[in-house]
Amino acid sequence: MTIDVTPHLNFRGTARAALEHYRSVFGGELTVATYGDLGSQDPAEADQVVFGQVVGPDGFRVMAYDVPAARPWSAGEDPFFVSVRGADPAEVTRYWERLADGATVLQPLGPSAWAPLYGMLTDPFGVTWVLDVAPGA
Template sequence: MASQLNPYLTFDGNAREAMEFYHAIFGGELKVNTFGEFGAPDPAIADKVMHAMLTTDRGYVLMASDTAPGMGTFTPGDTMTVSLSGDPGEGLEDVWEKLADGATVTLPFEKQMWGDLYGQLVDKYGVPWMVNVGATQ
């Protein structure tokens, strides 16, 4: 897979509903994973969306999640992040390092429970970023 740059939306508990709405508009394939599927111990969030991805026939990709525990409060207007994802060897680790210069790292770039390298930061210009490097198989 080539690296992708996509919008990533955050919702306050209604990510599934919103993504189903966008799916009805744009068509394509919608994949939804919950926090419970990845072993979240809190039953209050087990059915909440940890990650959803809509890939359309036109090549649009829209990703989303519900506000994750520990990620602060939901603030309307601050609900979009730039998501950069790809495979090992595509240089995304270097991109992370460059984006992190002068940034506020909100989640360190490290191996996550789903197996990928992943981190979040707000760059020195105030733009929130997610960088995900897929696990090698």
């Protein structure tokens, strides 16, 4: 039996932009269904994402949706990080460079005590990403 764990990110009105950004960084297939697609009668939320995901050819996967106005939502203070770990320093560096565009760099990508490369940033959508190269890779 195999199981996959996929980060599911919750937004308020910016899920589509976030998913498009992540697809531009990691590549892959973007799937989006809106509240309007499911028959919502609320014009303010019709174009918002009820289900969205990016699935990359290399196994990258992230899901996201827009929390409806009727439900409470808060971006919080660092409630989670999304970790991307690879074996190829050049590949991790490419992802870093794309994610860093418009982001706040919390720890520049570089060698660390536990990994050949490690970096942390918060993207324009408020999601904190940790990228590193697996030790011994």
